[in-house]
Amino acid sequence: MSERTAPRTAPLRARAEIDLAALRANVRALRAHAPGAAVMAVVKSEAYGHGAVPCARAAVAAGASWLGTATPEEALALRDAGLPGRIMCWLWTPGGPWREAIEAELDVSVSGMWALEEVVEAARGADRPARVQLKADTGLGRGGCQPGDDWAALVREALRAEAEGLLRVTGLWSHFACADEPGHPSIAAQLAVFREMVGYAEGQGVRPEVRHIANSPATLTLPESHFDLVRTGIATYGISPSPELGTPADFGLRPVMTLSASLALVKHVPGGHGVSYGHRYVTPGETTLGLVPLGYADGIPRHASSAGPVLVEGKWRTIAGRVAMDQFVVDLGGDEPAAGADAVLFGPGDRGEPTAEDWAQAAGTIAYEIVTRIGTRVPRVYVNEEQDG
CATH class of the missing domain: 2.40.37.10 (Lyase, Ornithine Decarboxylase; Chain A, domain 1)
Incomplete structure (x- = not known):
């Protein structure tokens, strides 16, 4: 067993021991739960308090092919630490570091027209295309574009920018509201809306690399939601997303x-x-x-x-x-x-x-x-x- 801390001259008052072997085993278990999909290890909020960079490295070593963060600053910090591969960030506000994200080859989420306009402008300045994932609001009511005319307009303008070489639509995605509540009627409803919105975008010519909606509880219990990619947050750290779904051990997970x-x-x-x-x-x-x-x-x-x-x-x-x-x-x-x-x-x-x-x-x-x-x-x-x- 190895152990690393800052040098010290006295015993620690307190400590949070982070078992990276447990984290790697959790990632492998989650891959087994979704064998047909890639795994994104979500390391936002300092990897749910566990430490973003060490946990990201351990997750990648165990086969996570994507990393996910909320803010662009979190994603840029991973790049600065030398993390390779695909990193996605989704919580943007006007004036965010779009150009830095493009130059760092991050996948950025776009939920509305203002964000699309800003990322297109940044791509012109960077003289390279942005990697953009369009987010659909399928019923959670937070981020994401509304179905209907709003989604049609966002898809249309994204395709226009893609034709100009300013971006590549790399993904279509959404997020569940109640996947941690087995049998909740919103789960099937959101899946149906997601399929409709993805179908519309693809019918207009969008060719995403990944389509994804599954979070930790959906990864563990809803195989029909796995699509091309699952986003595992709390389960990566060995914690059950809901006691109603089962204990960590029930899913082959161990708290980290x-x-x-x-x-x-x-x-x-x-x-x-x-x-x-x-x-x-x-x-x-x-x-x-x-x-x-x-x-x-x-x-x-x-x-x-x-x-x-x-x-x-x-x-x-x-x-x-x-x-x-x-x-x-x-x-x-x-x-x-x-x-x-x-x-x-x-x-x-x-x-x-x-x-x-x-x-x-x-x-x-x-x-x-x-x-x-x-x-x-x-x-x-x-x-x-x-x-x-």
Whole structure:
């Protein structure tokens, strides 16, 4: 096993261990779920909090032939780090770095006429064609072009620009609203609209390299949605997109991040002792308290106050009272681990520790948010960097 961190002279206060072997295995498992399609590993938001560049490299090594980001800045950073191959970015605002994206050979998403006009102008300035993917709003109601006259106009003008050598329409795509809710009627409806919009564009002469709509839940459960490419976000990191669909193990996935900290203090207190701000927790009797040096400034949800689970010396503990900015307390029930003992907030779960899904349930949110919100004060420590075998 290899491990890489910034040089240090003292033990880490806390760490998010990122298992790149697990990530590579997840990518291979996802490829097996969609054997007829290419896989795009989505590494937006610093790879859902795991670290974009190391995770992108691991995903490519495991066979992901595309990388996906939300913002162009995220995609350009991958290019600057030397990531080759196809990289797509989709969240644009007027005046964005279109020319830089074209020169970096990124695939850019276009949802409306203003974006098409800006990318065409940038292509003229760069004196090279842009790689453009037209996004269809099939029912999510966020980005994407509306069906009907708007889509017809966008396709027409994209084909006009393509004929002038200013762009190449490399893809047609959309995004599900409820693929994580099995049987939701919007799933079939969106698939039907997507097929219609793709059929119209192709009937007008668009020849896309890829057509794609499947996100993580659709990749795992809707083979009819796979088309030419699947975009796997949270599943790449070994987290189920929905407990209703199954656990990570049900899909052959393993969580990649383990978050832990060293206990900063263990002390005896009497019964009736208030703990943390507001005294929302008062010790029911004489006990020991452990201080965990992580707080909401590190991404620990304040909504998990009095609820978040932590493994200390083989036992689950629960946060006692409110999560503060930099720390929280657990009631150790009289046990006396040494200061510096490991407090594991979440991980794969196979060593008895809580999982990100357990934290999501405690905080009333989704596991996506739990891993993505872990802040930059928590060092990422990468293990198993070498390719398997």
